Amino acid sequence: MAKENLEIVKKSLLVVFLTISVGLIFLIWNENLAGTNSSNPSFYRKSAVSDPSFSITQTAISENIAAGTDVSPAEHKNQKSQTATVVPGQTLTATPTRTPAPTKTIDPTQQWEEDQSNS
Amino acid sequence: MDDNLKITSELIPLNNKKPLTISRWIFLGSVVLALTAWIYGYFANGIDALPMIPGVIPGTVHVEVRGNIFVGMTDDGKVLGYAALGKGQGYGGPIEMLVGVDQDGIISGVKIISERETPGFFRLVLNNDLLGKITGLKYTSPLSLGQDLDAVSGATLSSEGVAASIRQAIHPIASEGFKSPLPPENRPIKFGIPEVVLIGLYAAGYFGHKLRSSVWKKRIRWGTLVTGMVVLGFIYTAPFTIAQVISLLSGYWPDWHNNLYWYLLIGGILFVTTVDAKNPYCAWFCPFGAVQECLAQITSAKMYRPRQWSEFFKWLQRGLAFTTVVVGLALRRPGVVGYEPFATLFDISGTQLQLIFLAIILVASLLMYRPFCYYLCPLDPVYDFIAESRRWIREGWQKWQKKTSK
Numbered sequence: 001m002a003k004e005n006l007e008i009v010k011k012s013l014l015v016v017f018l019t020i021s022v023g024l025i026f027l028i029w030n031e032n033l034a035g036t037n038s039s040n041p042s043f044y045r046k047s048a049v050s051d052p053s054f055s056i057t058q059t060a061i062s063e064n065i066a067a068g069t070d071v072s073p074a075e076h077k078n079q080k081s082q083t084a085t086v087v088p089g090q091t092l093t094a095t096p097t098r099t100p101a102p103t104k105t106i107d108p109t110q111q112w113e114e115d116q117s118n119s
Numbered sequence: 120m121d122d123n124l125k126i127t128s129e130l131i132p133l134n135n136k137k138p139l140t141i142s143r144w145i146f147l148g149s150v151v152l153a154l155t156a157w158i159y160g161y162f163a164n165g166i167d168a169l170p171m172i173p174g175v176i177p178g179t180v181h182v183e184v185r186g187n188i189f190v191g192m193t194d195d196g197k198v199l200g201y202a203a204l205g206k207g208q209g210y211g212g213p214i215e216m217l218v219g220v221d222q223d224g225i226i227s228g229v230k231i232i233s234e235r236e237t238p239g240f241f242r243l244v245l246n247n248d249l250l251g252k253i254t255g256l257k258y259t260s261p262l263s264l265g266q267d268l269d270a271v272s273g274a275t276l277s278s279e280g281v282a283a284s285i286r287q288a289i290h291p292i293a294s295e296g297f298k299s300p301l302p303p304e305n306r307p308i309k310f311g312i313p314e315v316v317l318i319g320l321y322a323a324g325y326f327g328h329k330l331r332s333s334v335w336k337k338r339i340r341w342g343t344l345v346t347g348m349v350v351l352g353f354i355y356t357a358p359f360t361i362a363q364v365i366s367l368l369s370g371y372w373p374d375w376h377n378n379l380y381w382y383l384l385i386g387g388i389l390f391v392t393t394v395d396a397k398n399p400y401c402a403w404f405c406p407f408g409a410v411q412e413c414l415a416q417i418t419s420a421k422m423y424r425p426r427q428w429s430e431f432f433k434w435l436q437r438g439l440a441f442t443t444v445v446v447g448l449a450l451r452r453p454g455v456v457g458y459e460p461f462a463t464l465f466d467i468s469g470t471q472l473q474l475i476f477l478a479i480i481l482v483a484s485l486l487m488y489r490p491f492c493y494y495l496c497p498l499d500p501v502y503d504f505i506a507e508s509r510r511w512i513r514e515g516w517q518k519w520q521k522k523t524s525k
Binding site: 011013017029 | 238428483490
């Protein structure tokens with residue numbers, strides 16, 4: 001009888017130990033995973049200026065420009081200049097690639113008149 | 120040899136009598152799930168570093184990408200400094216950092232892009248102001264622990280990871296920004312006391328378990344256990360962890376020059392377990408196992424595992440290990456998912472929850488033999504997995520040989 005009681009106590013203690021341990025493991029996971037949303041900690045000198053107009057430009061040929069040895073990128077080398085015949089009264093809408101699409105519509109007649117007056 | 124030792128040192132196959140039953144389907148399913156988690160983790164990671172440039176080169180308005188570096192400029196095109204990304208191996212995986220250097224060659228800012236360390240320990244690095252100490256140094260400085268930087272106690276590997284990533288980032292800045300390349304980094308092979316002790320422990324464990332004399336076997340085993348506990352545990356805090364397994368699977372293999380110990384530890388365990396089907400680490404020199412055994416000696420505690428619940432406990436342990444591996448692979452953050460209280464004990468540092476967990480295990484160790492090893496350690500199922508794979512391959516090979524001989 002005493003042996004049976006001892007066994008019950010042992011089993012109960014084991015269950016309590018495992019329940020608490022597994023619960024703690026889940027809490028540790030939760031604690032660690034909550035800390036993963038780090039805000040990229042950093043350190044920089046106090047002279048740092050936060051400029052709201054900050055912009056990024058990627059210019060792969062800039063080194064050549066700086067060195068004065070600028071050459072056109074390979075993708076442009078074989079391109080020929082494009083010409084367009086504009087008939088007075090016709091509306092030409094330009095949609096260049098790789099730059100933001102313009103929203104302005106050019107009236108060639110008006111443009112021709114402006115050019116004439118400027119010359 | 121006592122019964123306890125016998126059970127820890129011999130690998131127990133998943134199911135001896137029914138080779139192609141539920142356990143093997145679970146085995147296959149777990150491999151598929153782990154693979155899915157790996158693929159998810161591979162594609163779900165990545166961060167855009169460009170918007171962070173003004174944080175490391177103060178005053179930057181425009182950023183120009185020039186080869187491997189970023190050039191920080193003012194609005195009118197004046198160059199303020201250069202920045203680059205670097206990667207170094209920490210405890211849980213690579214630590215990626217963005218480093219900015221101003222026109223005077225002074226490190227103007229550093230930023231952590233990504234890291235996979237255990238938050239509690241990585242916090243030590245941040246609280247110790249390691250990043251602040253790096254800022255203000257010349258880019259030509261050694262930027263090495265033990266020279267111009269100090270390792271943060273309790274987070275040595277993370278500190279080394281931070282320093283290594285800074286050094287890596289500085290090289291393109293020097294060569295492409297300042298046009299004065301730095302000499303290649305001298306990487307001597309780090310081979311010292313822990314490596315020597317580890318090799319010795321493997322040898323003692325391997326030959327020790329083959330000894331016939333149980334008296335000598337017991338003596339040698341206690342010798343290796345205490346050595347493992349003191350050297351690999353309390354002095355160097357370098358036990359085998361599930362985070363290392365996840366790092367291995369994630370492909371976060373550290374530079375072997377500085378981390379020969381990592382390769383010896385993991386390679387040795389995999390090699391002996393695969394070739395000999397014996398697990399030398401747990402029974403012979405696991406530092407945390409040794410601590411539990413020492414406590415069990417005080418009260419003469421015996422192993423306790425009710426037979427009728429044995430299967431349930433086995434699968435509970437496997438479930439914990441599997442969850443750890445899958446979440447670790449999916450998030451690619453090995454250091455976050457590990458729950459072993461090894462570092463909490465040997466470094467005497469950790470969060471409140473980790474300390475409570477450790478205290479409970481230590482108290483339980485006074486009442487039963489190695490409670491953590493038998494019920495909770497995620498590494499035991501890893502050995503089971505290797506043993507099962509080995510057995511399966513062996514069976515397949517034998518069948519194939521029988522067929523071909525006919």
